[in-house]
Amino acid sequence: MKTTYIINIKQLNGILPEEKSFLKGSELKKLASISNSYLEIVDGIISDFGKMEDLQIQKLDSDSIIDAKNGMLFPSWCDSHTHLIFAQSRESEFVDRINGLTYEEIALKGGGILNSAKKLSEKDEDELFQDALVRIKEIEQLGTGAVEIKSGYGLSVEGELKSLRIIKRLKEVSNLTIKATFLGAHAIPWEYKENRSEYIRLIIEEMLPVIKAEKLADFIDVFCETNYYTPEETDSILKAGIAMGLKPKIHVNQFTSIGGLQTGINNKALSVDHLEVMEPNDIEALKNSTTIPTLLPSCSFFLSIPYAPARELINSNLPIALATDYNPGSTPSGNMNFVVSLACIKMRLTPEEAINAATINGAHAMEVSSELGSITKGKKANFFITKPIENVAILPYYFGNNQIRQVFLNGKEVL
Ligand code: NIG
Ligand code: FE
Numbered sequence: 001m002k003t004t005y006i007i008n009i010k011q012l013n014g015i016l017p018e019e020k021s022f023l024k025g026s027e028l029k030k031l032a033s034i035s036n037s038y039l040e041i042v043d044g045i046i047s048d049f050g051k052m053e054d055l056q057i058q059k060l061d062s063d064s065i066i067d068a069k070n071g072m073l074f075p076s077w078c079d080s081h082t083h084l085i086f087a088q089s090r091e092s093e094f095v096d097r098i099n100g101l102t103y104e105e106i107a108l109k110g111g112g113i114l115n116s117a118k119k120l121s122e123k124d125e126d127e128l129f130q131d132a133l134v135r136i137k138e139i140e141q142l143g144t145g146a147v148e149i150k151s152g153y154g155l156s157v158e159g160e161l162k163s164l165r166i167i168k169r170l171k172e173v174s175n176l177t178i179k180a181t182f183l184g185a186h187a188i189p190w191e192y193k194e195n196r197s198e199y200i201r202l203i204i205e206e207m208l209p210v211i212k213a214e215k216l217a218d219f220i221d222v223f224c225e226t227n228y229y230t231p232e233e234t235d236s237i238l239k240a241g242i243a244m245g246l247k248p249k250i251h252v253n254q255f256t257s258i259g260g261l262q263t264g265i266n267n268k269a270l271s272v273d274h275l276e277v278m279e280p281n282d283i284e285a286l287k288n289s290t291t292i293p294t295l296l297p298s299c300s301f302f303l304s305i306p307y308a309p310a311r312e313l314i315n316s317n318l319p320i321a322l323a324t325d326y327n328p329g330s331t332p333s334g335n336m337n338f339v340v341s342l343a344c345i346k347m348r349l350t351p352e353e354a355i356n357a358a359t360i361n362g363a364h365a366m367e368v369s370s371e372l373g374s375i376t377k378g379k380k381a382n383f384f385i386t387k388p389i390e391n392v393a394i395l396p397y398y399f400g401n402n403q404i405r406q407v408f409l410n411g412k413e414v415l
Contacts, residue, residue, distance in 0.1 A: 004041040004064040004381075004411055005055070006073065010388060012037040012049055014075040014359055016374035022292065022364035023356050025317035031352040031392060039073065041381040044410035049375060066413070068385050071405055072392070074355065076145020076382040077336035078362030078373050081249075081273050081294055083150045083183070083327035084135045085128060085163045087119035090328045103303050103330065104227065104255065112329055113187040113223075117155040120163070129166045135326070136174055139334040141415050143404050145382030146373075147176055147334075148249075148323075148366040150221055152183030157206045160184045164216035175409040177380070179366045181249060182207070182217040185229050185237050200233060204240040212244040218367070219270065220246040224260030231263040238267040249294075249365070253277050255305070265289040271321065271365040275308040276300060283309075286318055292365050293318060295357075296325040297342035303330050310347035321361040322354060341399035351393045381411035 015032040038055045040048035093106045093115075106112055120128070132149075139147065149167045154160035160182070167180040184203040192199035211217050220241030224234040238248045247270045252260040254274040261282045264272045273294040275282070286293060295308040313320050322343050326334035336358055343354040363373025371380050385406040389395065395403055407415035 002043055002063055004066065005060065006039040006041070006066045006068050006385070007052065007055065008070055009037045009039065009068040009073045009385070010070045011035045011072045011392070012039060012375060013072060013392065014355065014374050015049070016360060016376050018376055018378060020360070020374070021369040022319045022361050024319035025314060028314060028319070028353040028356045029350060031355055039375070041411040044381055044412070046375060046377055046379050046381050048377065070388040071385040072389055073375075073383055073385050074143070075359045075374050076372070076384060076407075076409070077143050077358050078146040078366065078368065079139065079144050079323050079326070079334065079336055080148045080271065080321055080362045080365035081296060081323035081325050082147055082334060083152055083325070084147075084334060085132050085149060085151065085166050086116055086153050086328045087123040087128060087131075088116070088328065089332060090115060093329065097303070103305070108227070113153065114155070114190060116153040116328055117159065117187070117189065120153040121156065121159050125162050125166060128162070129169055132166055132170060133173070135334060136170060136176060139326070139336075140176060140409065141407060142335050142337060142402070143384040143407060144334065144336055145176060145380075145409055146178070146363060146366065146368050148179040148181055148219070150181040150183040152186035152221070155184070155187060155189045157202055160207050161210055161216070164211060168216055175412070175414055177368055177372060177382070179219065179368065180217045181219040181221045182211055182241065182246060183221040183223070185222040185234070187223065187228055196233070200237060203237055208240055208244045211246075217246055219249045221249050221251060223251040224258070224263065225251065225254055226256045226258060231259040234260055235263050235267065238263070238269075242267065247367070249273065253282060257282055261285060265291050270367065273323070274299070276306045278309050283312060283316055286313070287316055292321055292361065294321040294323055294365050295343070295347070296323055296331065297346055298333055298335070298339050299325045299331045300346070301342055302332070307346045310343065310349055314349075314353065319361050319364070320357050321365040322357040323362060323365070337395070337402065337404070338400060341396040344396040345399065351396050354396060355392065382409050384408070
């Protein structure tokens with residue numbers, strides 16, 4: 001049994017009781033904390049915490065004492081939406097947008113997701129795995145302790161399974177907690193443009209059974225959007241995924257509101273993600289659901305598209321999660337610190353709301369909140385310690401500036 005104490009913590013943040021798996025509405029405002037505190041970890045699990053003055057002196061004879069030197073401690077970020085398996089960056093599209101083209105125009109002329117699919121088909125599995133591992137290490141150093149990763153740049157039976165097998169290998173070797181999402185329905189491949197139903201048949205009849213047999217995914221996703229998948233197609237793909245034991249988490253309302261959000265909710269989606277374009281009936285539908293809206297402000301930032309109406313969702317007593325959307329097309333960044341800053345600056349979330357949305361609610365949006373997302377006895381000791389900062393607001397305030405000094409995953413220091 002290995003016991004570690006983190007001592008002299010200026011403020012231990014994100015404390016929640018075991019039964020709280022997410023926070024909604026006005027609950028998001030409060031980030032429960034203890035000042036001048038310690039944290040006790042036994043075998044990688046949080047076993048106790050409290051005020052420094054209550055820490056018994058004999059406990060300080062234990063194996064390992066780490067002095068936080070008056071830094072603040074936060075539960076690790078839980079990034080519930082990424083596409084970090086990709087073969088190549090797409091900076092030429094970035095320049096095209098600077099020169100006036102839109103994301104949709106670039107996609108329609110053969111760029112976008114189909115461009116990434118072509119590149120992925122040309123790269124072998126080992127190389128893709130190594131590239132992804134580098135990205136995983138990067139986000140680990142930026143304070144992320146759990147991440148969801150999607151396939152979706154395969155867009156063929158072989159390519160999708162290759163991507164999902166890479167995620168499975170990452171799960172085996174990484175310190176991070178990883179969840180896998182099957183996004184075979186990310187775009188319609190060129191060769192199926194005139195025969196969409198045949199590609200959908202491949203998803204349902206050729207990909208899903210292998211995914212089930214090899215346990216390659218936890219969730220199923222569809223990009224339900226004009227020029228991508230219709231709500232009807234989304235419905236049949238989600239139902240086929242559910243029959244194979246996968247819970248839906250879908251891309252919806254990024255550019256247009258076409259009823260896909262309701263399709264997600266009707267299929268009891270765990271989350272509906274993006275929501276940059278929301279009609280009043282979309283918000284109403286969310287109010288009567290168990291689905292968590294997941295917002296991706298760094299995608300809005302990078303594409304210069306509207307930000308999702310976070311305030312309106314919170315004021316409607318809903319929960320929201322924040323995630324990066326890390327991918328080569330719309331968000332080439334896996335930095336959750338920047339996401340939290342943007343949520344404050346552009347969506348008018350308070351620092352406490354943004355931090356809750358990026359931790360416990362992100363954990364909920366990938367079904368890991370029983371083990372991650374807060375400082376709770378019995379949860380994994382995944383957390384980061386900052387430089388000595390005066391208060392919580394300093395974290396999003398210094399946007400683009402790293403306040404993290406130490407990172408711990410499963411109780412072990414990794415930075
Ligand atoms: O979440 N919107 C769909 N998928 C990704 C972008 C994919 C890409 O451009 O490569 C997203 O933004
Ligand atoms: Fe995405």
